[in-house]
């Protein structure tokens with residue numbers, strides 16, 4: 194269970210009921226609190242990049258989110274729903290590492306009602322189509338849910354909408370507070386999974402595979418549309434046995450969920466991500482040797498190192514065959 198070491202409040206966050214509640218909860222937990230005068234967070238400790246990074250992850254900032262336009266979130270959703278930024282996890286390959294800077298402290302927003310009202314405006318513009326909002330584009334919102342209640346508010350709100358859908362993904366397992374909400378099938382609850390070996394080596398301070406699967410079992414009982422994101426997929430000794438064990442374990446635990454989806458992403462890295470990873474995790478054993486990968490060119494000259502074609506094909510065949518056999522009703526959205 195996440196507990197920050199320190200918390201900073203933007204002073205206007207205390208004008209909101211939610212801000213006051215978070216303040217009282219943190220105070221009761223004995224956490225050091227500072228109400229900022231200028232709203233600038235400057236005093237996070239840390240002598241080295243690794244220390245600064247992990248101290249930032251122990252820092253909670255409570256703020257009011259400007260309800261200017263939402264960022265788009267293609268291809269999986271129309272818009273990002275900004276509820277939280279960053280997360281307490283220390284995944285070595287965190288997809289936010291290149292965007293959140295060297296001190297990715299966790300920011301939670303207290304003006305949820307205003308944010309959801311803004312979301313409603315987007316829905317009202319195109320009433321004839323479903324507008325999809327992604328709640329985990331810049332964060333894993335679940336570990337701070339015990340302070341914010343933001344996911345619960347969003348799920349309940351979308352449960353009442355005619356043409357709005359909500360989705361998010363998590364590597365955590367504290368799902369209890371979300372099990373009895375009237376989601377009305379409008380929220381897709383996704384879990385990011387990997388083998389126990391990969392999680393314990395690279396996804397520090399997150400839930401184990403077993404804990405996530407147990408959480409998925411509870412969520413599947415609550416009737417949410419569900420999905421699993423298996424990423425990043427690595428080729429390593431025994432990878433097939435271990436990923437198969439993960440899939441079998443999942444198949445035995447979760448209840449029959451309509452519209453179950455899988456998203457699969459093979460490991461890849463950019464030069465920038467590699468430099469960041471090695472700065473924060475200098476002893477990382479992640480496979481980041483350019484000479485073992487194929488350089489792939491994307492749009493605008495952007496390049497990444499991916500598995501060679503034969504390796505990628507092996508990953509694709511393995512997952513397609515096994516998911517089809519174990520989850521015949523599930524849909525594989527993509528394998529990249």
Ligand code: SF4
Pocket residue numbers: 279280281282283284286287288289332333364396399
């Ligand atoms: Fe990043 Fe997600 Fe890991 Fe948090 S749980 S560190 S957001 S990859």
